[in-house]
Amino acid sequence: MTSNHMHDHGGDVNHVGADAMTGIRDWNTESIRRDFPILKREVNGTRLVYLDNAATSQKPVQVIAELTRYYRDYNANIHRGVHTLSQEATAAYEGVREKIARFIGAKRPEEIIFTRNTTEAINLVAHTWARANLQAGDEILISELEHHSNIVPWQMLRDERGIVLKYIPMLQDGTLDMAVARTLIGPKTKLLSITQMSNALGTIIPVRELADLAHAQGAIVLVDGAQGVPHLATDVTAIGADFLAFSAHKMLGPTGIGVLWGRYALLEAMPPFMGGGDMILSVTMEQSTWNDVPHKFEAGTPNIADTIAFGTAIDYLSALGMDAVHQHESDLLGYALDRMVDVPGITIYGPEDRSIRGGVLSFSLDGIHPHDIGQVLDSHGVAIRAGHHCAQPVMACLEIPATARASFYIYNTREEVDVLVDATREVVRFFGGVHA
Amino acid sequence: MPDAALEDLYREILLDHYRNPRHHGHLDAANHKADGANPLCGDQITIEATVNADGRIEDIAFSGAGCSISQASSSMMTVYVAGHTTAEALRAVETFQQMMLTGEAPSTAEQDLGDIEALAGVAKFPVRVKCASLAWKTLQQALQSQTAAAVTTDERSE
Numbered sequence: 001m002t003s004n005h006m007h008d009h010g011g012d013v014n015h016v017g018a019d020a021m022t023g024i025r026d027w028n029t030e031s032i033r034r035d036f037p038i039l040k041r042e043v044n045g046t047r048l049v050y051l052d053n054a055a056t057s058q059k060p061v062q063v064i065a066e067l068t069r070y071y072r073d074y075n076a077n078i079h080r081g082v083h084t085l086s087q088e089a090t091a092a093y094e095g096v097r098e099k100i101a102r103f104i105g106a107k108r109p110e111e112i113i114f115t116r117n118t119t120e121a122i123n124l125v126a127h128t129w130a131r132a133n134l135q136a137g138d139e140i141l142i143s144e145l146e147h148h149s150n151i152v153p154w155q156m157l158r159d160e161r162g163i164v165l166k167y168i169p170m171l172q173d174g175t176l177d178m179a180v181a182r183t184l185i186g187p188k189t190k191l192l193s194i195t196q197m198s199n200a201l202g203t204i205i206p207v208r209e210l211a212d213l214a215h216a217q218g219a220i221v222l223v224d225g226a227q228g229v230p231h232l233a234t235d236v237t238a239i240g241a242d243f244l245a246f247s248a249h250k251m252l253g254p255t256g257i258g259v260l261w262g263r264y265a266l267l268e269a270m271p272p273f274m275g276g277g278d279m280i281l282s283v284t285m286e287q288s289t290w291n292d293v294p295h296k297f298e299a300g301t302p303n304i305a306d307t308i309a310f311g312t313a314i315d316y317l318s319a320l321g322m323d324a325v326h327q328h329e330s331d332l333l334g335y336a337l338d339r340m341v342d343v344p345g346i347t348i349y350g351p352e353d354r355s356i357r358g359g360v361l362s363f364s365l366d367g368i369h370p371h372d373i374g375q376v377l378d379s380h381g382v383a384i385r386a387g388h389h390c391a392q393p394v395m396a397c398l399e400i401p402a403t404a405r406a407s408f409y410i411y412n413t414r415e416e417v418d419v420l421v422d423a424t425r426e427v428v429r430f431f432g433g434v435h436a
Numbered sequence: 437m438p439d440a441a442l443e444d445l446y447r448e449i450l451l452d453h454y455r456n457p458r459h460h461g462h463l464d465a466a467n468h469k470a471d472g473a474n475p476l477c478g479d480q481i482t483i484e485a486t487v488n489a490d491g492r493i494e495d496i497a498f499s500g501a502g503c504s505i506s507q508a509s510s511s512m513m514t515v516y517v518a519g520h521t522t523a524e525a526l527r528a529v530e531t532f533q534q535m536m537l538t539g540e541a542p543s544t545a546e547q548d549l550g551d552i553e554a555l556a557g558v559a560k561f562p563v564r565v566k567c568a569s570l571a572w573k574t575l576q577q578a579l580q581s582q583t584a585a586a587v588t589t590d591e592r593s594e
Contacts, residue, residue: 044441369503371477371567379442388478401478401501430446431454431504 196228202360211240
């Protein structure tokens with residue numbers, strides 16, 4: 001950010017945010033809630049209780065305002081214009097790279113590559129690094145807890161290249177079988193691609209322990225941070241990642257923007273992803289030469305507005321502090337687990353050990369399909385997810401078709417958990433006497 | 437209490453079929469069979485039917501698992517089509533699908549679906565239309581299979 005007007009957040013918007021941005025000792029959920037106008041909405045005649053944060057988070061006024069400000073005040077294409085607006089937009093866009101680098105402990109901003117979302121970030125690695133480095137017979141190791149976006153790209157690569165795809169099994173409590181993991185990681189393992197936190201069950205994965213085992217065999221480690229980065233303090237060095245993928249929209253930012261972080265040396269050696277403008281140094285009729293990292297991976301005009309607004313989301317979370325974010329969610333989850341366990345016929349999935357659970361509560365009710373749970377909860381204004389959560393292997397392992405999932409974020413309250421619990425009891429009453 | 441729209445979706449007759457499904461199970465001598473699934477919901481159903489030489493559905497059964505809407509719709513469908521000809525049953529499928537599009541019960545007496553019209557309220561909940569329609573689309577597959585042997589059709593494109 002170089003120009004003054006970009007810091008002019010327009011009075012109220014900035015003030016409310018500053019109020020909330022005071023860190024762990026002063027955590028004030030009510031103050032945070034004032035930054036999220038959507039939470040005042042009514043749904044089906046009752047106050048919205050938004051508990052579908054693992055699908056996407058809501059956006060604070062600061063992020064919404066930054067989107068508008070870009071289009072209103074300095075909309076221009078980046079990296080090409082000599083004019084003032086282009087320079088302002090370029091500075092703002094590149095400034096976000098620096099913010100994100102600091103947020104995840106990356107050594108340099110060039111290691112931040114903007115993608116559409118986590119899925120595209122993982123596919124980028126599959127298309128460039130993996131195609132350049134893997135051969136038939138090489139092994140990719142993932143787990144049964146993965147989201148489909150960290151399964152399907154590797155299945156496609158396996159079918160194309162004859163690579164062997166192996167899965168670390170999950171146990172019934174939603175943790176990984178670490179004993180089997182140790183036997184699966186061997187000299188043929190070239191890539192470990194693992195989630196930081198299960199989206200379906202909330203299990204926090206011992207990524208560092210797995211990464212150390214993989215690195216000892218010379219493998220590369222990709223961490224799917226779609227659920228982890230929005231909810232847990234994440235330092236790429238501390239977790240032992242070589243690549244980290246995550247999305248803005250699950251962490252207060254807009255949809256349509258995601259990140260692939262990679263170690264610079266890896267990125268430098270990788271071939272480009274898509275071809276086009278901005279990713280080249282020079283183009284002749286015969287050939288082209290590639291631009292430097294990260295631009296080599298960002299062909300075409302990028303998602304400038306959403307990237308800049310993502311920067312504001314990072315500011316918001318940074319001011320709260322990610323340890324405080326996690327503590328708030330842990331508190332809510334603990335309260336929710338203590339109350340939900342008494343609902344008749346409930347089964348709660350995921351680890352018993354609450355210290356390895358993120359703010360996700362996945363459950364089912366005897367004889368009541370999760371879709372029916374979701375429908376009745378919606379009539380009480382409670383938004384949850386019902387389904388397989390794009391993690392069908394998890395459902396298969398638990399031998400269930402689907403679960404209902406409540407997931408928490410910074411603006412959720414114990415009062416909202418109370419609404420969830422009461423509404424869930426209402427579901428049981430409504431469908432009571434149903435055959436199992 | 438749930439609001440009026442919810443009451444409209446989960447009509448008492450529908451909950452009754454969900455709690456006490458009719459024609460649930462398998463047939464010994466089925467000559468028509470199809471599987472259907474809504475992979476996104478995890479709903480899955482198998483329909484078996486015995487159709488006689490005159491093209492009349494002598495017996496029908498459904499099995500599988502799913503939400504209340506899909507299970508109730510399956511149960512009500514089997515009650516309706518048992519004893520009808522396959523041509524009549526296929527016309528009922530068309531009528532049912534029309535009802536899911538419009539949210540209106542059929543207007544003519546010959547299209548009368550009886551209790552099944554309680555499912556018209558589902559049209560107001562677009563994500564649940566798939567649940568209600570699964571049994572009917574699978575019935576269509578089962579009846580249109582020309583072979584006497586069991587046919588498996590996975591409606592994954594749904």
